[in-house]
Amino acid sequence: MFVLIVGAGRVGSAVAKSALAAGHEVSVLDQDPLSHERLDAGQSKSWEDAQGQFTVGTALEVDALIQAGIERADVFIASTGGDNTNLIIAQIAQKRFGVEKALVRVMDPARAGWYGQQGLYTISPTQHAIEMFESALEVQPA
Amino acid sequence: MYAIIVGAGKVGRNLARELIVKGHEVTLIESSRPCYLAIEEEFEHAAQYGDATELWVLERSGIQRADLVVAVTGDDEDNMLVCQVAKEKYLCDRIIARVNNPRNHDHFRLLGIQPAVSATDLILRLIEHEVPRYGLVHLLALEEERLEIIELEVNDDAPVVGEKVADIALPEGSLIISVLRGGAGFVPKPDTVIEAGDEVLLVLDPGLEEAITTYFAPNGHPADV
Numbered sequence: 001m002f003v004l005i006v007g008a009g010r011v012g013s014a015v016a017k018s019a020l021a022a023g024h025e026v027s028v029l030d031q032d033p034l035s036h037e038r039l040d041a042g043q044s045k046s047w048e049d050a051q052g053q054f055t056v057g058t059a060l061e062v063d064a065l066i067q068a069g070i071e072r073a074d075v076f077i078a079s080t081g082g083d084n085t086n087l088i089i090a091q092i093a094q095k096r097f098g099v100e101k102a103l104v105r106v107m108d109p110a111r112a113g114w115y116g117q118q119g120l121y122t123i124s125p126t127q128h129a130i131e132m133f134e135s136a137l138e139v140q141p142a
Numbered sequence: 143m144y145a146i147i148v149g150a151g152k153v154g155r156n157l158a159r160e161l162i163v164k165g166h167e168v169t170l171i172e173s174s175r176p177c178y179l180a181i182e183e184e185f186e187h188a189a190q191y192g193d194a195t196e197l198w199v200l201e202r203s204g205i206q207r208a209d210l211v212v213a214v215t216g217d218d219e220d221n222m223l224v225c226q227v228a229k230e231k232y233l234c235d236r237i238i239a240r241v242n243n244p245r246n247h248d249h250f251r252l253l254g255i256q257p258a259v260s261a262t263d264l265i266l267r268l269i270e271h272e273v274p275r276y277g278l279v280h281l282l283a284l285e286e287e288r289l290e291i292i293e294l295e296v297n298d299d300a301p302v303v304g305e306k307v308a309d310i311a312l313p314e315g316s317l318i319i320s321v322l323r324g325g326a327g328f329v330p331k332p333d334t335v336i337e338a339g340d341e342v343l344l345v346l347d348p349g350l351e352e353a354i355t356t357y358f359a360p361n362g363h364p365a366d367v
Contacts, residue, residue: 110198
């Protein structure tokens with residue numbers, strides 16, 4: 001499976017490393033060249049030596065997406081720091097490039113909920129945190 | 143009319159001012175606290191503080207009854223998201239988005255966010271209009287209606303020079319709507335004769351630009367849009 005991950009922050013880089021270790025082909029796109037260090041951290045081989053791909057660019061640049069291999073991606077993961085950026089680029093991946101599965105990190109539970117109903121696979125860390133606090137407190141969701 | 147304007151920069155502020163003067167109800171939403179405090183003095187209750195990409199902020203501003211949502215922040219993703227949510231979740235009929243980076247125009251179109259207005263594109267149109275003998279100039283594209291209005295300057299060696307409008311067999315889906323000659327414009331009659339140096343305005347179905355150019359400006363270069 002070819003996985004394209006946009007945004008190599010804590011989440012993106014960790015998922016990139018485990019997807020690569022699991023034998024998938026992984027390409028990472030980030031606007032900050034320094035984010036590459038997160039992909040190398042704690043690994044015995046460098047990201048490229050381990051057959052990972054890394055492209056510097058922003059996700060709204062179509063050229064950068066194509067260079068990162070979006071045209072043959074099976075899964076697209078939007079994990080930049082911006083909810084709105086993630087929601088827009090995931091739709092570009094689906095509607096323009098026909099990527100079958102688009103996973104989107106959306107901090108805001110409300111936006112995650114609505115866009116989830118529109119056909120995006122949204123993951124809201126905030127919603128998970130809320131549920132974990134509620135369960136630790138043993139209270140019912142409001 | 144009730145209009146929600148997102149982003150209180152120069153564009154948003156001036157739009158709000160104009161609409162209020164024209165008697166419309168306006169809410170101007172701004173997410174930066176210092177900027178909000180600056181506009182609140184002028185706009186009072188019409189100014190709201192908040193991030194309009196948060197659904198509850200839009201709801202608090204009464205998006206359910208808005209006739210128009212205008213997103214003019216400096217961030218294209220935010221503008222796209224506000225307009226998409228306004229149109230698809232809150233079923234607002236009229237949206238207008240600002241495109242900050244013209245290279246993002248395709249993304250707005252892909253997500254069905256029209257009209258999307260780019261200052262760079264508008265200025266480019268004006269430059270094309272002001273630069274003589276440029277060839278074909280796009281004056282207006284009505285994307286939803288699938289029509290466009292273009293302007294062409296008639297070359298000396300164009301096949302239509304000396305022809306009556308009635309005798310020019312233009313492709314189907316095109317019509318001469320106006321002729322500019324010697325600084326004045328007029329609506330041509332069937333017996334109007336086209337002269338070299340005329341500027342003609344045509345309304346077209348999309349995709350006819352190249353075919354039309356050969357009639358009026360065989361050596362002109364269609365402007366790239």
